[in-house]
Amino acid sequence: MTSISHITLISLCIFSIFCAYISYSNKWSIEKPFLVSTLRCFLQLLLLGYFLKLIFTINRIDLILLTITTMTVIATFSNYYRLEYKVPKMWGYNFFALICTTWPIALICLYLIDPKHMTEANTLIPFVGMIIGNALNGISLGMDGFNQEIINNRRMVVTLLSYGATPKEASHIAFKKAMKLSTSPIINSMSVAGIVSVPGMMTGQIMAGMPPIESAKYQFVVMIAVSTSIFLGSYFGILFCRKHYFKNGASLEFLLGSHQHR
Amino acid sequence: MEHHWSFYLEAINIDKLWVTLKGIHILQVEKFCLQPGDVCYLGGHSGSGKSIFFKSLIRLLPIEVQNYKIFNENAMDLKPELLRTKIMYLNQQPQIPHHNVHEFINFISTLSIYQGQFNQFKDNMLQLLRAFSRDEKFLTLETSNLSGGETQILQLILGILLCKNVLLLDEAFSAMDRHTQDIAEKLVLKWLNDNSSQRSIIFSSHQPELSHLNPQANYVIHKGHVQKLE
Numbered sequence: 001m002t003s004i005s006h007i008t009l010i011s012l013c014i015f016s017i018f019c020a021y022i023s024y025s026n027k028w029s030i031e032k033p034f035l036v037s038t039l040r041c042f043l044q045l046l047l048l049g050y051f052l053k054l055i056f057t058i059n060r061i062d063l064i065l066l067t068i069t070t071m072t073v074i075a076t077f078s079n080y081y082r083l084e085y086k087v088p089k090m091w092g093y094n095f096f097a098l099i100c101t102t103w104p105i106a107l108i109c110l111y112l113i114d115p116k117h118m119t120e121a122n123t124l125i126p127f128v129g130m131i132i133g134n135a136l137n138g139i140s141l142g143m144d145g146f147n148q149e150i151i152n153n154r155r156m157v158v159t160l161l162s163y164g165a166t167p168k169e170a171s172h173i174a175f176k177k178a179m180k181l182s183t184s185p186i187i188n189s190m191s192v193a194g195i196v197s198v199p200g201m202m203t204g205q206i207m208a209g210m211p212p213i214e215s216a217k218y219q220f221v222v223m224i225a226v227s228t229s230i231f232l233g234s235y236f237g238i239l240f241c242r243k244h245y246f247k248n249g250a251s252l253e254f255l256l257g258s259h260q261h262r
Numbered sequence: 263m264e265h266h267w268s269f270y271l272e273a274i275n276i277d278k279l280w281v282t283l284k285g286i287h288i289l290q291v292e293k294f295c296l297q298p299g300d301v302c303y304l305g306g307h308s309g310s311g312k313s314i315f316f317k318s319l320i321r322l323l324p325i326e327v328q329n330y331k332i333f334n335e336n337a338m339d340l341k342p343e344l345l346r347t348k349i350m351y352l353n354q355q356p357q358i359p360h361h362n363v364h365e366f367i368n369f370i371s372t373l374s375i376y377q378g379q380f381n382q383f384k385d386n387m388l389q390l391l392r393a394f395s396r397d398e399k400f401l402t403l404e405t406s407n408l409s410g411g412e413t414q415i416l417q418l419i420l421g422i423l424l425c426k427n428v429l430l431l432d433e434a435f436s437a438m439d440r441h442t443q444d445i446a447e448k449l450v451l452k453w454l455n456d457n458s459s460q461r462s463i464i465f466s467s468h469q470p471e472l473s474h475l476n477p478q479a480n481y482v483i484h485k486g487h488v489q490k491l492e
Contacts (some may be wrong), residue, residue, distance in 0.1 A: 153357065155356070156357035157359050157361050158351075158357075158361070159353075159356045159358065159359075161322060161343075162352070163370055164344070164376070164424070165343065166375075169374065174270035247324065247475075
């Protein structure tokens with residue numbers, strides 16, 4: 001495959017500068033975050049490239065584990081700060097929701113594809129990274145959606161609990177809405193994959209010279225891994241949140257105002 | 263025999279109860295007693311903690327308590343959802359989920375605590391609706407279109423049908439007009455008198471002097487302390 005030069009990459013930034021100019025001339029104030037994130041994206045991806053090159057050469061399992069743990073921690077932080085409705089210990093809930101779903105699912109998928117090479121750096125790190133990156137949005141949407149529903153509809157929750165509903169019954173509507181919110185984007189992208197859009201990984205593989213049928217199979221594995229991670233990650237994340245709101249069976253500490261809201 | 267028991271039983275008996283938020287006691291009860299068949303008025307200015315007290319009684323808030331018994335059963339040993347069928351909290355702003363009244367009632371009937379025992383209530387529900395000059399059409403109303411008073415009527419009807427022992431009325435008739443409020447109070451008194459050895463009421467209201475619920479006991483919340491008025 002033809003290598004892209006650094007000069008080509010930098011010259012592509014003209015598109016971002018053009019978008020930033022439109023924002024500036026219309027006073028939308030998104031030019032700064034637009035340019036900063038373009039620069040960050042460029043530097044981070046380049047650094048990742050050099051870092052992965054090094055890790056792939058060394059190819060030691062402890063370094064691989066350290067790398068994917070660091071990726072999970074950074075993903076958790078990034079997710080946590082994006083949440084609008086926070087509850088105490090939510091960072092931990094987020095971390096566990098991510099680690100309990102993305103890691104095992106990635107390992108199972110890689111085992112089914114090629115058990116011999118599943119623990120190699122150039123297989124495990126990109127695959128786990130891709131799943132974490134995609135699962136992150138869904139999980140944060142789900143947890144944020146649940147917290148928002150519970151806090152905004154606390155009078156409804158109180159009404160239901162007062163009639164003898166269990167925490168599970170009283171939070172059923174919020175749980176259902178949050179799960180729908182978190183899984184809608186991936187359900188939509190799975191529904192239109194191959195018709196409206198050619199998914200990113202498949203595009204990359206085809207451009208790198210892989211046969212389209214093979215890359216379609218790989219893309220399907222990724223879609224299954226991502227959708228399952230989002231579904232289970234959101235489920236666990238929301239369960240943790242529900243446990244927070246209904247401590248000791250069913251007491252709503254947040255009614256006294258001890259919940260955190262950014 | 264039942265009457266004999268009621269002489270010794272207390273509807274509610276609390277010794278030392280605290281509601282704590284971030285290490286600070288925001289509500290304290292030294293002693294709270296309520297006899298079966300009694301109506302108790304809970305007073306206090308706005309924001310004094312009346313709703314917090316009611317919610318702590320149904321363990322909707324985290325509480326620390328030395329002794330809390332309801333009809334001789336330790337309230338802290340009961341499952342919260344079971345406790346809430348014995349002592350039911352009706353508040354001034356109930357929020358009703360689901361699309362219409364019928365769906366909401368159906369949802370309540372599917373709660374695990376009422377499995378297999380809700381059907382008997384349906385006929386009584388229509389009778390209670392008629393007392394408020396409402397018929398079956400009320401069941402088809404969208405819950406989002408119910409007025410504050412209608413929502414309180416629905417809440418009260420379910421409370422009367424489902425509550426076993428103690429009704430906690432936290433300004434539960436505040437959105438009703440005077441006439442509807444009279445009907446509501448008569449129904450609540452009828453509920454009490456139907457089985458007065460096993461039932462009691464605690465209520466708070468901004469206009470207790472206009473109420474038909476003549477209290478036998480009066481408590482007031484002052485500076486976070488629940489005190490009995492002699």
